[in-house]
Amino acid sequence: MAQVEPAVAPVEGEHSLDLLRQMLRIRRFEEMCAELYSAGKIRGFLHLYIGEEAVAVGAMRALTPEDAVVATYREHGHALVRGLSAAAIMAEMYGKVQGCSRGRGGSMHLFDRATRFYGGNAIVGGGLPIAVGLALADRMQGRNRVTACFFGEGAVAEGVFHESINLAALWHLPLLLCCENNLYAMGTALERSESETNLAGKAASYRVPSRAVEGMDVLAVEAASKDAAEAIRGGGGPQFLEYRTYRFRPHSMFDAELYRSKEEIQEWKKRDPITTFVAAESAAGRIRPDDLALLEKEIAAEIAGAVAFAEAGSWESVEDLTRFVYSEREG
Amino acid sequence: MAQVEPAVAPVEGEHSLDLLRQMLRIRRFEEMCAELYSAGKIRGFLHLYIGEEAVAVGAMRALTPEDAVVATYREHGHALVRGLSAAAIMAEMYGKVQGCSRGRGGSMHLFDRATRFYGGNAIVGGGLPIAVGLALADRMQGRNRVTACFFGEGAVAEGVFHESINLAALWHLPLLLCCENNLYAMGTALERSESETNLAGKAASYRVPSRAVEGMDVLAVEAASKDAAEAIRGGGGPQFLEYRTYRFRPHSMFDAELYRSKEEIQEWKKRDPITTFVAAESAAGRIRPDDLALLEKEIAAEIAGAVAFAEAGSWESVEDLTRFVYSEREG
Amino acid sequence: MAVAVGTKHTTYREALRAALREALQRDERVFLMGEDVGRYGGCYAVSLGLLAEFGPERIRDTPLSESAFVGAGIGAALGGMRPIVEIMTVNFSLLALDQILNNAATILHMSGGQFNVPLVIRMATGAGRQVAAQHSHSLEGWYAHIPGIRVLAPATLEDARGMLWTALLDPDPVLLFEHATLYNMEGDLAADAGPVDIDAAAVRRAGTDLSLITYGGTLSKTLQAADELASAGVSAEVVDLRTLRPLDTETIVASVRKTHRALIIDEGWRSGSLAAEVGQRIMETAFYDLDAPVARLCTAEVPIPYARHLEEAAIPQPASIAQAARALLKSGG
Amino acid sequence: MAVAVGTKHTTYREALRAALREALQRDERVFLMGEDVGRYGGCYAVSLGLLAEFGPERIRDTPLSESAFVGAGIGAALGGMRPIVEIMTVNFSLLALDQILNNAATILHMSGGQFNVPLVIRMATGAGRQVAAQHSHSLEGWYAHIPGIRVLAPATLEDARGMLWTALLDPDPVLLFEHATLYNMEGDLAADAGPVDIDAAAVRRAGTDLSLITYGGTLSKTLQAADELASAGVSAEVVDLRTLRPLDTETIVASVRKTHRALIIDEGWRSGSLAAEVGQRIMETAFYDLDAPVARLCTAEVPIPYARHLEEAAIPQPASIAQAARALLKSGG
Numbered sequence A, B: 001m002a003q004v005e006p007a008v009a010p011v012e013g014e015h016s017l018d019l020l021r022q023m024l025r026i027r028r029f030e031e032m033c034a035e036l037y038s039a040g041k042i043r044g045f046l047h048l049y050i051g052e053e054a055v056a057v058g059a060m061r062a063l064t065p066e067d068a069v070v071a072t073y074r075e076h077g078h079a080l081v082r083g084l085s086a087a088a089i090m091a092e093m094y095g096k097v098q099g100c101s102r103g104r105g106g107s108m109h110l111f112d113r114a115t116r117f118y119g120g121n122a123i124v125g126g127g128l129p130i131a132v133g134l135a136l137a138d139r140m141q142g143r144n145r146v147t148a149c150f151f152g153e154g155a156v157a158e159g160v161f162h163e164s165i166n167l168a169a170l171w172h173l174p175l176l177l178c179c180e181n182n183l184y185a186m187g188t189a190l191e192r193s194e195s196e197t198n199l200a201g202k203a204a205s206y207r208v209p210s211r212a213v214e215g216m217d218v219l220a221v222e223a224a225s226k227d228a229a230e231a232i233r234g235g236g237g238p239q240f241l242e243y244r245t246y247r248f249r250p251h252s253m254f255d256a257e258l259y260r261s262k263e264e265i266q267e268w269k270k271r272d273p274i275t276t277f278v279a280a281e282s283a284a285g286r287i288r289p290d291d292l293a294l295l296e297k298e299i300a301a302e303i304a305g306a307v308a309f310a311e312a313g314s315w316e317s318v319e320d321l322t323r324f325v326y327s328e329r330e331g
Numbered sequence C, D: 001m002a003v004a005v006g007t008k009h010t011t012y013r014e015a016l017r018a019a020l021r022e023a024l025q026r027d028e029r030v031f032l033m034g035e036d037v038g039r040y041g042g043c044y045a046v047s048l049g050l051l052a053e054f055g056p057e058r059i060r061d062t063p064l065s066e067s068a069f070v071g072a073g074i075g076a077a078l079g080g081m082r083p084i085v086e087i088m089t090v091n092f093s094l095l096a097l098d099q100i101l102n103n104a105a106t107i108l109h110m111s112g113g114q115f116n117v118p119l120v121i122r123m124a125t126g127a128g129r130q131v132a133a134q135h136s137h138s139l140e141g142w143y144a145h146i147p148g149i150r151v152l153a154p155a156t157l158e159d160a161r162g163m164l165w166t167a168l169l170d171p172d173p174v175l176l177f178e179h180a181t182l183y184n185m186e187g188d189l190a191a192d193a194g195p196v197d198i199d200a201a202a203v204r205r206a207g208t209d210l211s212l213i214t215y216g217g218t219l220s221k222t223l224q225a226a227d228e229l230a231s232a233g234v235s236a237e238v239v240d241l242r243t244l245r246p247l248d249t250e251t252i253v254a255s256v257r258k259t260h261r262a263l264i265i266d267e268g269w270r271s272g273s274l275a276a277e278v279g280q281r282i283m284e285t286a287f288y289d290l291d292a293p294v295a296r297l298c299t300a301e302v303p304i305p306y307a308r309h310l311e312e313a314a315i316p317q318p319a320s321i322a323q324a325a326r327a328l329l330k331s332g333g
């Protein structure tokens, strides 16, 4: 064993460190966002992903740069892992013109052409048909690409979910449906929202291959997502993954959390995707004692840099308010 | 046999005759509508139910006068069987003020307070949430009544179907979902509309007890509908019935029927719900040789009366155009 | 209206809640239905505490299914109930617009007068909280276009407290638009405040030099502008439309006949705004009383941006209202 | 515009079909998607024959899922295609309005200019065929309220033939409203008729006494009214808006400056109508050129009834247009 380890560690260890790094980046970035919200630097609605990091981190590893991503208003983590810089995201939340959406979108509307990150949609379920269309465009243009659409379990109740998954299945589109089941839609528990709470089962009723995945386990998420993406690239049509996870923080900064108990939250925190991963990977020797400290240092620096960038950023000129209501034409 | 028969015939025979009478009333009424449409007496859209009579006739027998009915734009048959007079319906299609909707609704919008017939909805799927609400009102007011909602298989693709059946199941409402699967939505065959064409199976995925029923067999429709209504009255929550049937006529008077073959139509006509029923019931002696002729005579008279009534009817005064945009208040 | 028997300090939110409680107590056919109205306490905390008081049947949480639960409200109204449906914001109401227009507003007329729909729908509207383009629309002007419904915009504590019950007595659908920036508005309300009329516009401030016509979220901004104008010696009359459909043309025109100048302030986008309808009506009714063309101050025709300075620049503000008023006074003869 | 090299007799429907065929031939990114556009041939037979010519991938039948297939059109446009989405009628478009307003019209601005949506949406609109209250709306005025989209209303064979390709060249969403009573309109069209501009309103008939301003389905009725007026010695100018957003205020005002009187004819409901916007703009721009208040003739504020005489009474007709014009000429100084 001891002898074998060094040989394997570099590769395996890198993989583990990478997953950990991404989860920690999200966690620390959002902890900073919460502070900055209290400080009044970030305004509007702020939806934190803390507790759900394993989902975005594991799922994104199934995607290539050519693939497309559609997300919700709870998308800081997805944007970070997809490759938007912490600086561009932070500047966006500050409302600065250096932000990834020129400061016009804020927390809920992160966009990035370079990484094919199509937002940041704040109408529950609203991103689903757009993802269907992106997948359709790839199919019609003969490009073997995957479109991943993230949405919460609450979106499953919307009519547009039903219409979109049916269309994707009917037309056999390369769409990865990533359902983040964190058990609540604001204050509404899944069992008060769906007559059938087995969401993977629901999706299967559209003849879409579906699986429920342990969403607090980044390795399980990664494996399931890669399998699904592979099947899609193989021409198998859409796939549905229900990631079972939990939101540690309130729905938004306005939520008094009357609908769930402190105990429930505490129970789930025992399954924190980061601490459990660190424990397991350390035990397996894939994360070394000082790795975590080094990561934390590196990430703290990244975030400090992002905040500095946002602070130093400038406001879009008011004269530009009406720019991009319509496309700008040459001449 | 011969001796037994007279004893049973009256009751059994009455039942059979009644089913036949209702199916024939629809058939002959709509044949007359088609003529009157060509004659320019009826205008707008006209959607004939011919071929599907067994569904409305069988299903309505599961309802009591206290129950409620919500239907589509293809609802002449449902209205007739529910108890609206042929005269009031015909006058409506003429656009006369004596019509069941004062001539304002026409073929697609038959309404009748007396029989709790809530229309006549021409937005595909649009009647479903209204039926959910009617059922909710009964539940909240402790009335043991059933609301029957008729809709075509094409409506299953609409988001509002998904939202409505989930709500009905979630809230355990006394709703009978009557899906008239005639295989086409205008020119779109079911398999081009649904990734899963087993609609009863789809409905079951909402935890709603569901059954597919031979919709060309009025007795099968009646039996299944009564079972379902009984289960609902027993507090069992919503039920879904997929009536497998076929539309013998074009979707509307504008349909060139490019999407299906004459042969297919001919094949289905062999299963005509009326002729097959007459044959079977005659063989069983429950319909006597002269019954049919008598019925035809009686119905011809009823329809002639309806046409005469419509012809003699008057136009609503133009001054009344704005009446009932809002309710009229006393004083 | 009752004579004030002392007042109590309250908020717009509390006034709405008091109105809901009164309705639920007075009529057992009344129930509240919508997303997170129960356990969560309402996305703007309007219904906070009502679940405990009235139970889950009457304070009914719904799934995210705007089309179905609004349609269910229509059906429940047809079935003899008096539903109050809450849609979180007007932005999401588009998902239910088919039900509102094609059914709620239409069934009475289309059925020849047989089936009326006594349904009340409440929703938040408007910008001003940096929640960006999908959460900041002011689309009440669209709803004011629909025959068969009544559209209300409570802009004061009295109206927040009093419009709901009157709306529930209406045999036809009534929509209430609550501007999201008003929920925390504080003030004193008569202890016995109760139902108010929902037919007439109100002159919130009397003046002689020009008429500032507005409603909802921009009323307080307009009153601030009127103060600013007053300190500069300009006497502005402020008219609160209150009811966006049917419009109380009489009150509007009476004010314009007095001042001969009108500025309409509307948080909706300019083109096709409710302000255009008000302006056109003034022209149709009081053209010869006008000393200058009726002016509009509306929201810039852009999706509302997140950045505070851009959002503020996009929507009417006290300063821009006062400026538009001064420009109007200069124009014409 | 090309010089006519001979003409051919055709219909509005055929002109639309020719435009679709041209687009499908010129750009392989173009495809048509909607309910029954393929096997059925289109609910108004516009796409009849195109399935055989271009196949089911490019003439794509959809399920009854307005929200999803319109949203899919947005996504396909973002993905590099040039979708033409057909919604059977504007009545059903309400089911997709969330996608059109919150996504198609908003994403470009909200993303800071990164993602434009080159999507074309076609739909039928209007009354006049006795199809009653759920199939007779004229809601294009609502769409003209939305920043980020362009709204067109082809009222002639030239525009039916020419607007589509220009719309497809637009980098942003364009909505085309085809009045359902126009599909059978016949006439002669230049054999080489092709793309037309989609920016300017058009004076369809020159006149000096008053301006009749309209669009879409009421243009031909208005021209008939103008004939009737002419035979009574009244010279009416007829302006076809063509583009409902952005409105060509210049052309409108130029006409009014000449005639000093304007009547707007609009099949939408009166309150909150596009006519109100046009009237208000005229007041804002040409108040002192007006000899009388701008008048409107709109559809009665009722759900459109089935009965022919009631429907005819509800919507503008040549006779009522001429009558309103005569009344306008009498009014004012």
Ligand SMILES: Cc1ncc(C[n+]2csc(CCOP(=O)(O)OP(=O)(O)O)c2C)c(N)n1
Pocket: A074, A122, A123, A124, A125, A151, A152, A153, A154, A155, A156, A180, A182, A184, A185, A186, A251, C035, C064, C088, C092, C095
């Ligand atoms: C159509 C629509 N309805 C309501 C809302 C308000 N809203 C925002 S987030 C949310 C809960 C969504 O829950 P879920 O889909 O489970 O995602 P989660 O927030 O749990 O990640 C609601 C109701 C909205 N944004 N859009």
Ligand SMILES: Cc1ncc(C[n+]2csc(CCOP(=O)(O)OP(=O)(O)O)c2C)c(N)n1
Pocket: B074, B122, B123, B124, B125, B151, B152, B153, B154, B155, B156, B180, B182, B184, B185, B186, B251, D035, D064, D088, D092, D095
């Ligand atoms: C929301 C909506 N979309 C489209 C239409 C146009 N339309 C009317 S009937 C129909 C077909 C409906 O088929 P189905 O539900 O199977 O009922 P059927 O006509 O077969 O009885 C369509 C597409 C409509 N009325 N409403």
Ligand SMILES: [Mg+2]
Pocket: A152, A153, A154, A180, A181, A182, A183, A184, A185, A186
């Ligand atoms: Mg959730």
Ligand SMILES: [Mg+2]
Pocket: B152, B153, B154, B180, B181, B182, B183, B184, B185, B186
């Ligand atoms: Mg069908």
